[in-house]
Amino acid sequence: MTKINRIAEVLIEHNKRNTDLINLFDVSESTVSRWVNNKQQPDILKFYKIAEYLKIDIRDLFYKTEWK
Template sequence: MSKINRLSEVFDQKGVRNNDIVKLLRVRKETVSRWVHNKQQPDLHKLYLIAEYLRVDIRELLHPSDWSKSKVEPFS
């Protein structure tokens, strides 16, 4: 099964525990555990809140990248 989010990796990088997110979003710890293990996904609003809390681009929660430094070329 491929990963569809990077919550576990980003939490580790930022030193954040699942319980921190439980308190932030007022959700059950089982819910956050399912998100971290890619068994269920948070909705877009919750992803936004997590990204804000972690001070990362929301896209970093989904796919590793260097968004802030990349220059996107327009389609021809």
């Protein structure tokens, strides 16, 4: 499976937990679990709000794309 987002890593880097996103978006634990495990992607607005919450560049939430 291709990893798309770095949500799990970024949360750790900023000493945050999944529960912070659960509370921020008022979504279920399973929803956030799917996001951090790259089984499902949040919509772009949620990526923006995560970046805003963590005060980071939105691009930091994604793995760098390397084309061959």
